[in-house]
Amino acid sequence: MSLFRPPLMRAAAVGEAIVLDRSRFAKTVNLAAAAVADKKQISGWRRKLQQDRSLISAERIPAVVSHPEPALASQGAKCLLLDPKIRPAAPETWTPSLSAGVQAAELGIVPYDLQLNYDYWLYEDVMRSILPAEVRDENDGFPVGFNQAGHVAHLNLRESFLPYRKIIAEVLLDKNASVRTVINKVADVGTESEFRTFAYEVLAGPDDLNVETRENDCVFRFDYSKVYWNSKLESEHRRLVNLFTPGEVVCDVMAGIGPFAVPAGKKGVFVWANDYNPESYRYLAENAKRNKVSQFVRPFNEDGRTFIRRAADLVYEASARGEYALAEGSRKDRRRKPPPHDHNTKSATPPPEPQRTPLPPTISHFVMNLPASSLSFLPSFRGLYFGREALFAPHTATKLPLVHAHCFAGKPENDSDEAPFRDVVERVARGLGVEGLLLGKEGEVEEGAVEVREVRNVAPNKTMYCASFRVPAEVAFAPRTAEEAGGS
Known part of the structure; x- marks a missing residue:
């Protein structure tokens, strides 16, 4: 839903400096929250409100949050974030469960300002916000796929994305914990080498392509x-x-x-x-x-x-x-000590x-x-x-x-x-x-x-x-x- 989309950024014109300003992604979403009078009833009310779809349903946003009043929050008071269609001062927007809870003095409907910032948004969210529509098309939209080898992310950007390649790499680096270096291929594989290697430029991170990766055990x-x-x-x-x-x-x-x-x-x-x-x-x-x-x-x-x-x-x-291969058994078998010699038997069991x-x-x-x-x-x-x-x-x-x-x-x-x-x-x-x-x-x-x-x-x-x-x-x-x- 639009409430949880990042602010729209207008990237600089081609040829001008394009800088990633993470602070511009701060956004306040005005919501309602159900303050639960008895902290022990949080789980019960969460189930009730989830059943009648009163609770918020947005990715990566918790349903249970601290009370917006600092004094109450310091005492451990909790709230349940509500669906954006519910407004604190408009009882006609409340669901039957909320209305019943308020009448029974078990709930209070209060305003809640949800603060979102750059860390909340996914890579795709940031790209939709930054890249102008004229560089996207219905097939590509924006660069999402990359080949990863160890800590290196390898992009193959088409020409229309090249003016934005540095900012694309910065965001990719921010949003992928396993990536430390981002490169972009600048020639087709095999164009400059018969060994399927390629010329590249480093877009973000150190120029270190010595990698370790795991695949199929x-x-x-x-x-x-x-x-x-x-x-x-x-x-x-x-x-x-x-x-x-x-x-x-x-x-x-x-x-x-x-x-x-x-x-x-x-x-x-x-x-x-x-x-x-x-x-x-x-x-x-x-x-x-x-x-x-x-x-x-x-x-x-x-x-x-x-x-x-x-x-x-x-x-x-x-x-x-x-010629043959020699299987020496498992490491456990190789480490197993031979049994002590038993004088009542002719010999110990051989390995x-x-x-x-x-x-x-x-x-x-x-x-x-x-x-x-x-x-x-x-x-x-x-x-x-x-x-x-x-x-x-x-x-x-x-x-x-x-x-x-x-x-x-x-x-x-x-x-x-x-x-x-x-x-x-x-x-x-x-x-x-x-x-x-x-x-x-x-x-x-x-x-x-x-x-x-x-x-x-x-x-x-x-x-x-x-x-x-x-x-x-x-x-x-x-x-x-x-x-x-x-x-x-």
């Missing part, structure tokens, strides 16, 4: 200016990790600092994790060590196209050597043997989280398992790997619009060099079909998708070129 540390991180993908990271089975092998082709690889390793999944960015590779290794999953997560720093086939070869060779998890010879999943270009990597799957057909069905129970490739496509116009999904399927087919791939059902990855799942909207007409499909046999077992065969 793992701790990640990194320099946000040198690697790619997107907190809005946490649910997508979790979704894919939940598809992996402990003991199987996943190849993460564009692993970044490990948002897929490290939680998967913690689950007991072997991950061959690669990133082309040397800084991402360094932080990937550090984060694997920090989260105690180095037995399962092996970092690499190679071009993804080369790595796809090389990973398949490396996993096969490592499995043939008999349990560490459990070995052998490395399988094949990769079960490939993850390709580079939505701008991941589908261009698909030709690298040709000849993935050339000459190793005996590893897979029908010779064994093992199926060919699933690929989860993220990509961009248009936004569906409505719930029945399949055009963007079919576009993704066609691009997957072209990348693999096959025909006849079908659009599969969501939640199912069938032979010869591609499951296309919406991940998130990234722009008004641009959506991120995840295309999941099984590598076709004619692709996996195709002959490699002489150059490819020499590098295997």
Whole structure:
């Protein structure tokens, strides 16, 4: 309701200094309050007045307040704030419960001046008050979303908001306790770096982008200016990790600092994790060590196209050597003292043997989280398992790997619009060099079909998708070129 909106501020014209004056957000709201004669009856009267909707109903405003008279407040007298439609000097506005309480001398209806200030208003409230209507539109309104990495809030402001970027950052800093630094991207990701890093300016707080963040029960540390991180993908990271089975092998082709690889390793999944960015590779290794999953997560720093086939070869060779991970039991088990020697028994109970998890010879999943270009990597799957057909069905129970490739496509116009999904399927087919791939059902990855799942909207007409499909046999077992065969 308008009573609880902040005062309207008229920001300075573009080109003039735009300053956040927090004192201008002070506002007095004239209300009525029910003074309860007996303090012990506060709870009872609160229930009665709530039932007949006499009480105030506004976010972040308490129903029970101290009496407006300082002398009575010092004695512990309390009041119940009433709905704004109720006026102290107008009994015709009182509800039956209030009237009955006054007649019984159990209540007194008194004026109450509710003082609101800058601390009360939410970020959205302040933005509506400050930003002029001409810089807003029906789609954006004002900047509300940001990517957060540890203590850093990363904005991506459109041009009309740039004159107000400092004040936007100040308010964002004020209203988010976990944020200490606010930055704004000044170039598209990848424009100045092939590693998906970006140029930025600091809008508020210290220029400190060394962050620590937690996601999916793992701790990640990194320099946000040198690697790619997107907190809005946490649910997508979790979704894919939940598809992996402990003991199987996943190849993460564009692993970044490990948002897929490290939680998967913690689950007991072997991950061959690669990133082309040397800084991402360094932080990937550090984060694997920090989260105690180095037995399962092996970092690499190679071009993804080369790595796809090389990973398949490396996993096969490592499995043939008999490599494994060793589970040493829980920390509680390791700390448990052996029982005292009992001379009446032959020996004390020995500690349990560490459990070995052998490395399988094949990769079960490939993850390709580079939505701008991941589908261009698909030709690298040709000849993935050339000459190793005996590893897979029908010779064994093992199926060919699933690929989860993220990509961009248009936004569906409505719930029945399949055009963007079919576009993704066609691009997957072209990348693999096959025909006849079908659009599969969501939640199912069938032979010869591609499951296309919406991940998130990234722009008004641009959506991120995840295309999941099984590598076709004619692709996996195709002959490699002489150059490819020499590098295997």
